Amino acid sequence: MLQMHRRSLPHWFVPGAAHFVTYRLSGTLPAQVLQTLKEKKERLLFQKTQLNLSEHRRHVHKVLFAAYEDYLDQTSDIDWLKDAKVASMLRQNLYHHDGGKYHLHAYCIMPNHVHVLFTPLPSELNEVSPSEDANEIGERLDKASPLSKIMHSLKSYTANEANKVLKREGRFWQPESYDHWVRDEDEFERIVNYIRANPVSAGLVKRHKEWYWSSCHDRYLLDGETCAWLP
Numbered sequence: 001m002l003q004m005h006r007r008s009l010p011h012w013f014v015p016g017a018a019h020f021v022t023y024r025l026s027g028t029l030p031a032q033v034l035q036t037l038k039e040k041k042e043r044l045l046f047q048k049t050q051l052n053l054s055e056h057r058r059h060v061h062k063v064l065f066a067a068y069e070d071y072l073d074q075t076s077d078i079d080w081l082k083d084a085k086v087a088s089m090l091r092q093n094l095y096h097h098d099g100g101k102y103h104l105h106a107y108c109i110m111p112n113h114v115h116v117l118f119t120p121l122p123s124e125l126n127e128v129s130p131s132e133d134a135n136e137i138g139e140r141l142d143k144a145s146p147l148s149k150i151m152h153s154l155k156s157y158t159a160n161e162a163n164k165v166l167k168r169e170g171r172f173w174q175p176e177s178y179d180h181w182v183r184d185e186d187e188f189e190r191i192v193n194y195i196r197a198n199p200v201s202a203g204l205v206k207r208h209k210e211w212y213w214s215s216c217h218d219r220y221l222l223d224g225e226t227c228a229w230l231p
Contacts (some may be wrong), residue, residue, distance in 0.1 A: 018105060018148060019120060020191045021202035022069075023155065023177040025112035026170075028078050037064060038197055051214050061137050061180065068138075068178065072113050073202040079111035080172070086162045087213040090114065093158050101150050103189075106195045109213035110202065115195045117182075119200045124149050147179055183229075196228035 029037075042059045051059060081087055087109050094116060098104040102118035126146045128140035136144075142151040182188045199211035208222040208228070216228040223231075 004112060016122070017119070018117060018188055019179055020029055020115070020117050020183040021151070021179045021183060022065075022113055022115050023142075024079050024128065024174050025175050026071060026174045028075050028112045028174065029068075029071055033092055035070060037071075037138065040064060045137070057137060058183075060141060064138055065178065065180075069198075072110070073124065073198075075112060079164055080162060081109055081114070082111045082167065083163045083211075085210075088156055089161050089165070091213055093154065096151055097150070099122055101153060105217075105230055106192045108198050108215070108228075109210070113203075115198060117148075117188075117191055117195060118140040119146060137174045137180050139174075141176050143175075145177065145179055145182060147177075151177055 041060065041064050042156075044063060045057075049056050081090065090109050091107075094104060094107050098118075100121075102120045102122045103117070106118045107114065107116040124147075126148055142148050142155070145151060156174045162172055163169060184192060196208050196214070196216045199205050199214065200208055205211045208214075208216045209225075209226050211217055214228065215230050217225060219225050219227060219230060
């Protein structure tokens with residue numbers, strides 16, 4: 001199995017790049033919030049800037065994602081992933097596909113959303129052009145993403161199993177996800193650190209390793225390291 005280590009990353013082009021994906025529970029962002037995010041994206045995209053088009057789009061992507069994440073971290077009404085049985089099942093599912101559909105690098109299961117960083121195996125990617133349009137800025141339907149097969153694997157089984165655990169019916173996951181392909185090593189490292197820090201920044205724990213449902217905790221149990229990189 002291919003293993004990724006710090007400063008030993010794959011060639012950076014879309015079909016072979018690592019991807020950072022955030023998917024959330026159904027209904028966690030009200031329509032008003034989604035409209036606010038949409039208006040913010042349009043305003044930022046048409047804002048005058050000295051950056052070139054590619055750099056400007058990356059900047060807008062980062063600003064919009066930060067706002068998106070803030071809303072999710074502040075929302076507590078729908079928090080089905082706080083259930084230990086559900087979170088454990090999601091964790092097992094992420095590892096189940098490691099080496100089969102992707103190489104898993106880092107993850108964190110928050111109360112209402114999941115962050116995961118992986119490099120898809122070539123057979124699991126849809127056709128995609130290596131351009132800026134390869135990543136829509138903001139959420140998009142899973143079926144429109146080059147990662148659609150992977151997202152189906154991550155969401156379909158877990159939705160059914162989670163509903164059984166919670167004794168509920170209806171949609172579990174939002175059909176849209178936020179995905180972003182990683183451009184270089186520095187961005188990869190920033191994303192791993194972001195995934196590691198999310199439970200602390202959201203006020204769920206005081207130390208990164210204390211959040212059970214994360215690669216940081218897994219790594220700590222494995223070898224005492226408190227990074228979020230999976231060996």
